Amino acid sequence: LTIMAMIILTICSIVMFLASILSKKMLNDREKNSPFECGFDPKSSSRIPFSLHFFLITIIFLIFDVEIALILPMIMILNFSNLFMWSMTSIIFLIILLIGVYHEWNQGMLNWS
Numbered sequence: 001l002t003i004m005a006m007i008i009l010t011i012c013s014i015v016m017f018l019a020s021i022l023s024k025k026m027l028n029d030r031e032k033n034s035p036f037e038c039g040f041d042p043k044s045s046s047r048i049p050f051s052l053h054f055f056l057i058t059i060i061f062l063i064f065d066v067e068i069a070l071i072l073p074m075i076m077i078l079n080f081s082n083l084f085m086w087s088m089t090s091i092i093f094l095i096i097l098l099i100g101v102y103h104e105w106n107q108g109m110l111n112w113s
Contacts, residue, residue: 057109060109063100071093074086074090074093
């Protein structure tokens with residue numbers, strides 16, 4: 001049993017070693033090896049001013065993405081919960097969402113300029 005395990009371990013080691021050698025690229029391309037930074041030149045200074053509007057759009061997207069993940073299970077819970085409590089929870093949650101969208105719209109965060 002021990003000899004069989006050693007043979008299998010040796011074969012696996014040889015296969016992993018050959019795979020790592022064969023998968024190496026021989027030619028290094030400067031463009032492919034440089035990091036992609038969302039359309040910005042990665043070779044320039046990293047201390048240039050970044051538009052705050054892009055950051056705020058990203059945060060708004062993440063907030064609404066998480067809220068969608070919270071809304072979808074509410075539909076499945078409908079069969080297992082009290083209808084009045086489910087309705088009140090859903091309405092309160094949606095009102096909070098609508099207040100947030102109204103606030104962002106009122107502050108001009110949804111205007112792309």
